Amino acid sequence: MAHPVLAALALVAGLLLGHPASAAPGTTPEWAQLSAQQREILQPLEREWSGMEPERRERWVAIAQKYPSLNAEQQARIQKRMRFWVGLTPQQRAEARELFKQLHQLPPEKRREVLQKWVEYEQFPPELKDALRAAREKK
Amino acid sequence: MNENPSGARIARYLDDSVADLEPRIVRRLEAARERALDRVRERAAATSVGTSGGAARLAGPSHPFLQRLALPMAALVIGVLGMYLWQQHNAAPAESDEIELLADELPVHAYLDKGFQQWLTPSLQR
Numbered sequence: 001m002a003h004p005v006l007a008a009l010a011l012v013a014g015l016l017l018g019h020p021a022s023a024a025p026g027t028t029p030e031w032a033q034l035s036a037q038q039r040e041i042l043q044p045l046e047r048e049w050s051g052m053e054p055e056r057r058e059r060w061v062a063i064a065q066k067y068p069s070l071n072a073e074q075q076a077r078i079q080k081r082m083r084f085w086v087g088l089t090p091q092q093r094a095e096a097r098e099l100f101k102q103l104h105q106l107p108p109e110k111r112r113e114v115l116q117k118w119v120e121y122e123q124f125p126p127e128l129k130d131a132l133r134a135a136r137e138k139k
Numbered sequence: 140m141n142e143n144p145s146g147a148r149i150a151r152y153l154d155d156s157v158a159d160l161e162p163r164i165v166r167r168l169e170a171a172r173e174r175a176l177d178r179v180r181e182r183a184a185a186t187s188v189g190t191s192g193g194a195a196r197l198a199g200p201s202h203p204f205l206q207r208l209a210l211p212m213a214a215l216v217i218g219v220l221g222m223y224l225w226q227q228h229n230a231a232p233a234e235s236d237e238i239e240l241l242a243d244e245l246p247v248h249a250y251l252d253k254g255f256q257q258w259l260t261p262s263l264q265r
Contacts, residue, residue, distance in 0.1 A: 063238045074242035081241050084248065096250035100240045102263075113262055115244055121255050132254035 028054035029061065038064045044082040052086075 031049045034042065041064040042049070049057065067075060085093070103114055121129070160168075240247065249255050 059237060063241075066238055070238075070242055077243070077246075078238070078241045081247050085237075085241060088247075088251075092251055096247055097236050097240060099250045099256070100236065100243065100245075103245070104239075106263075110262070114259060117259055117262060118245055118249050118255065121252075121258050124254075129252075129254040132257040133252075136253040136257035 028057040034061070034064075041067050042082070044079060045086060048083070048086050056086075 031039070031046060038061065039046075042060055045052075045060060052060075063078070067078065070078070088096070103111065106114065124132075240250075
């Protein structure tokens, strides 16, 4: 085996170079470098891809990897929501994640209640929605 | 074999000359020879330890620079490994959250709608 110090240096170099967070901008896959399957799944993002930060590209690649294991309904939802999600600011994405996490920890019956409340909310006239938003903003 | 006749002649001359030396000088020469042989034996022992294994080689006196380097290097490796594992640990949940959020029954814009958040508040507080 090589000298232990050299082996340690090789390990450090390997970790630094191999870790995605340390990859220089632009070293993550370009659209053309994605596999045909990844391109098909991530099709709604084709236009945004070139302007996307490496970290976000890697996240989408990871999502594309798990995508085939989802059912057809979930896949359709993802397809529909991809561009909307990409268009959000980092703060909005963080806010959505936070509430998602909070609601996901609820017991199943509470979770059903949340979904029911959304269905009701969607039926509200615009004035009522605006009044609720205004009340929320005042808090 | 007689490869170096002049060397043999010098050796014979020296051997003959030893007989003429004073006993005090002979004793000093013997002591000097012993000291020189001791040094050769020590060096041979150090070399055999140095080539017998990685850890022994680091601890051996022939690598003082590497010996000084070993501890900081070990600290660096542990540090980098720690950072790597910490980043992996923190990156994974965000990623799995994202795919679950996008595939969820509730649309993404619902999570951002302040009016819906207000409408939801009483249910969440109960």
